[in-house]
Structure formats: structure tokens, C-alpha cells
Amino acid sequence: MGPVMVCEALKPYSKRDLKMHFCSNIDGTHMAEILKQCDPETTLFLIASKTFTTQETMTNAGTAKQWILDFHKDESAVAKHFAALSTNATGVSAFGINTDNMFGFWDWVGGRYSLWSAIGTPIALSIGFDNWMEMHAGAHAIDQHFLNAPAKENLPLTLALIGIWYNNFYGAETVAVLPYDQYMHRFAAYFQQGDMESNGKYISKEGEKVSVQTGPVLWGEPGTNGQHAFYQLIHQGTKMIPCDFLAPIETQNKLTKAIGAPVDHHPILLSNYFAQTEALAFGKPADVVKAELEAKGMDAAEIESLVPHKVFEGNRPSNSFL
Structure with a gap:
């Protein structure tokens, strides 16, 4: 792997x-x-x-x-x-x-x-x-x-503690690993081995059965592919799914220069990356949804029926790595 x-x-x-x-x-x-x-x-x-x-x-x-x-x-x-x-x-x-x-x-x-x-x-x-x-x-x-590194500045330690916190105290049973980089399309599958093979045990070093959750299920898909598949569940589903977003600041393939593409792909990719993490954190409240629907010219009854389905509650956890 x-x-x-x-x-x-x-x-x-x-x-x-x-x-x-x-x-x-x-x-x-x-x-x-x-x-x-x-x-x-x-x-x-x-x-x-x-x-x-x-x-x-x-x-x-x-x-x-x-x-x-x-x-x-x-x-x-x-x-x-x-x-x-x-x-x-x-x-x-x-x-x-x-x-x-x-x-x-x-x-x-x-x-x-x-x-x-x-x-x-x-x-x-x-x-x-x-x-x-x-x-x-x-x-x-x-x-x-x-x-x-001191504990307060220690990135691996911080990530480990966050993982324990969400898994044991919030009941989060899975973590989504979401690289916004096609070159990293195998990263989620590889990291399943790195995390789940290490932590996928219910017996302690002393041979005793543990009384805590030892590790979540890791899964993921490169963005933006996943946005058209499972992000609905992450944003609006009934399960809390912490997410790790990863993206390169610079692209290795500037298609506007390489083949004369009409638009630069990378800013669009990064705008999706930032938009998803923002929506997870802050959601989309009913008044914003209502204003968007009103701008489309919908009548009041239709707006009233659609608003609950388009609201994002927010306050859903994620980490961002650039």
C-alpha cells in the first residue's frame, strides 16, 4: 500500500x-x-x-x-x-x-x-x-x-488527542480523509493501514480487554469527487463524521500554461476545499437559505417547504492541512 x-x-x-x-x-x-x-x-x-x-x-x-x-x-x-x-x-x-x-x-x-x-x-x-x-x-x-515539541505545539499529539476525544466522548465511529489532490488518490486507503492496523485491537498490552474505543474507521475519496457522493451525509446526516482535509497550495499542473486551458483549475479546487470546511464549521442558517430561494423567485409556500431541507446546522469538526 x-x-x-x-x-x-x-x-x-x-x-x-x-x-x-x-x-x-x-x-x-x-x-x-x-x-x-x-x-x-x-x-x-x-x-x-x-x-x-x-x-x-x-x-x-x-x-x-x-x-x-x-x-x-x-x-x-x-x-x-x-x-x-x-x-x-x-x-x-x-x-x-x-x-x-x-x-x-x-x-x-x-x-x-x-x-x-x-x-x-x-x-x-x-x-x-x-x-x-x-x-x-x-x-x-x-x-x-x-x-x-512541547505538548501544546505538538501536531501528532494534538491530532491523536482530538481523535480520542471525538471517538470516545462524541461517539464518532468514522473519520473521513479527504485529499484535494488527485496525486494523493491512494492516501486514504494507505492511511487506513497506518491507523486501523495499529489501533484495531481490543486487548491491551497487559492482555486485558479495553473499556474504551481504540480507533475509528477511516475512509475517504479525493475531492471534489466525494462532494457528489457522500458529503451530503457529512453535512446533513445524523452521524458526526470528523474530516481531515488536505490540499497543496500550489499545483504541479498549471493547465493554462501547459495546454492553454481556458481557466486555471487549481483556484477552483481550492475554493471547494475552503468552502467545504467553512460550511462544516458554520453551516447555512435558515435566513440565508430563505434569502437565496427568494432571489430565485420562489413563492412563500414553496420556500417554507424547502428551507428545512437546505439548512446546514454546522458545528461539524474538521482539520485542514495545506
Whole structure:
């Protein structure tokens, strides 16, 4: 999840000289559709598995291996077309991969953090090693902030406390993660792993069943797509759904310059971003709705019937990251 999310999110920094594919689902359709786009003479498979025993990964790896062997008719082709991101040198060698082409990492690295380890090799190949190291520097900076910043200024701590507050004291069972950036379209799915795999437990370290809520369900979709799907529920539904909005200040694609687009897309995107957070916070009261309907020339009876349906109560929580 992590490498594909980052490769998509940082695609503007890629030279795009390599065609990257990611296959994680054991559903054969996933592998079949990827192999249709690949050339067995020029394809390199990176098998990413800490233990080199994960069922989904090794099933897909076995299929890829057979695909290579069917074409090359030579067992030595495996070593030429496969590398491993793993801690299991014995398993890697047994598969037919030269352990000189095994990128190892510490065995205590969990899957949800692994993109920062050798598992992130596809990221380095995509965006280049210098950008890869800059990404690590950014991660180190926020780690140091979390470790050293005073509680009142500590962003990860603040977000964690807000999450506990809404989940345990307001009964908020879900959180919407809403990136207003198409490059981050995989971020919500990735962050489900980062948060829900970590907190999705009901037993404490002491082996006792907990008496509190341990974590909400995370979900989301890039804006503005979600506005035409589920924002109605967030604004006017009966459930409180805290939201995290994310957006880049600058766009990587100024279409007015690139292709002569008649309008600049990014200000429109950001206006939606700000409008949604404002509406969640402050709502739309009945007098404003009534004035809007009167301006459209509706009669009093029609206005009276429509006003309750168009009022936004507001006071719905969100965080904004720019």
C-alpha cells in the first residue's frame, strides 16, 4: 500500500522512464491485467515480503516466475528478472533469486511503516534517490517534532488527542480523509493501514480487554469527487463524521500554461476545499437559505417547504492541512 501511494503522490518528481506496476491482490485478475502490459524480456519483478512467506505475495511471485520461465525456457532467467525486498535470505535463494539482489531491512519493521525501509525501493526507482532521501529527511523532521515539541505545539499529539476525544466522548465511529489532490488518490486507503492496523485491537498490552474505543474507521475519496457522493451525509446526516482535509497550495499542473486551458483549475479546487470546511464549521442558517430561494423567485409556500431541507446546522469538526 505504501509504495504505490507514494509513487502516485510524488509522480511529478518521477522521470517516468520506468513503467511501474504494483500487484498485491491474490485475485488472479490483478496479476493477469498487469502481465498484459509487460514484456518478459524487459520486466524486473521486485518481490516485497519481509518473511518471504506471505501467501498473497508468494502466490503472485510464483505466477510471475512461471510467466518468465514460459518465455525464456531457462531457470537462470529468474535471477535476471527478479530481485527481493526481504529479511529471509534462505527463502529468497530457494526461490531462485541471487541474494546479491536482495535488499534487506530490520525484522522489526512492520508493514505499515515499511515504505521507509527497503520495501520503498520502487519509490527510489520512481522519483530518484535524491528525492527519496529528501522524503526521508521530511519524515525525520516530523519524527523529531513529535519527539521534542512541547505538548501544546505538538501536531501528532494534538491530532491523536482530538481523535480520542471525538471517538470516545462524541461517539464518532468514522473519520473521513479527504485529499484535494488527485496525486494523493491512494492516501486514504494507505492511511487506513497506518491507523486501523495499529489501533484495531481490543486487548491491551497487559492482555486485558479495553473499556474504551481504540480507533475509528477511516475512509475517504479525493475531492471534489466525494462532494457528489457522500458529503451530503457529512453535512446533513445524523452521524458526526470528523474530516481531515488536505490540499497543496500550489499545483504541479498549471493547465493554462501547459495546454492553454481556458481557466486555471487549481483556484477552483481550492475554493471547494475552503468552502467545504467553512460550511462544516458554520453551516447555512435558515435566513440565508430563505434569502437565496427568494432571489430565485420562489413563492412563500414553496420556500417554507424547502428551507428545512437546505439548512446546514454546522458545528461539524474538521482539520485542514495545506
